[in-house]
Amino acid sequence: ITMVIVVVVVDVALYALVVLPWSVALTNARQRAEIASLALTAAEQALAVARTTVDGKLEADRELQNFYSEILPSDLSDARGITFARLEEAASRHNLLMERRSSSTDREEGSRLTRLQMTMFLKGDYRDMRRFLSELETADDFIVIEEISLSQDDPAENTEALTLGLATYYWTENDENAF
Known part of the structure; x- marks a missing residue:
């Protein structure tokens, strides 16, 4: 019996000291x-x-760089080209008389994009103005129509006067002065 008690005590001790902590x-x-x-x-x-x-x-950066290099004019000269020459040609194609235009540049501090703003005063037939605006809106050039105003010019001749506030943007690598 003592042997059995010793074995049981050893088993309980082994269980309590080894098996239980391991489990x-x-x-x-x-x-x-x-x-x-x-x-x-x-x-x-x-x-x-x-x-x-x-x-x-990275994809957005690639697309933005593509926009800057492929869509936006590369400099002030290109920006003037799409706003002055192309718009004047389009107005002429649509039988509109460009009375006058003005432009200015501005750039927000810290930005490398410069905005070329242009105001155009056109006269002509309403349908021709609609065609001109449609061509302007669907052109590949990046030109933003910021303001548009239509008024009757000469009721006797049935002509309208169109004032357009336009803008395009270009990438500026260094400080350029407004012209």
């Missing part, structure tokens, strides 16, 4: 592994979102 440690290790697995999954998802964000930003 608790194993349970804790499994819980830590599950938590680590969840953290890894969350980190992988965050990494995927970050990569998607970076890819989206």
Whole structure:
């Protein structure tokens, strides 16, 4: 009987001192592994979102650079070319008389984009003005119609007067003075 008691005491002692702490440690290790697995999954998802964000930003940067290089006039000379020459040609094609025009440039502090603003005063038939505006709106050139005003010019001749406030933008590498 003493031998049985000794064996039982040794078994209980082994269980209490070895098996139980190991099983608790194993349970804790499994819980830590599950938590680590969840953290890894969350980190992988965050990494995927970050990569998607970076890819989206890179694509947006590429598209913006394409817009700057392909769509916007490259300098003041090109900006004047699309606003002065092309608009005057389009007005002439649509039988509109360009009475006068004025222009100015401005740039916000810290920006490398400069805005060329132009005001045009045109006279002619209403239908011709509509065709001119349609051509202006569908042209490949980047011209923004900022203001438009239509009034009757001469009731006897049935002509209208059109005032257009237009703008285009161009990339400025260095300080250019307004002209």
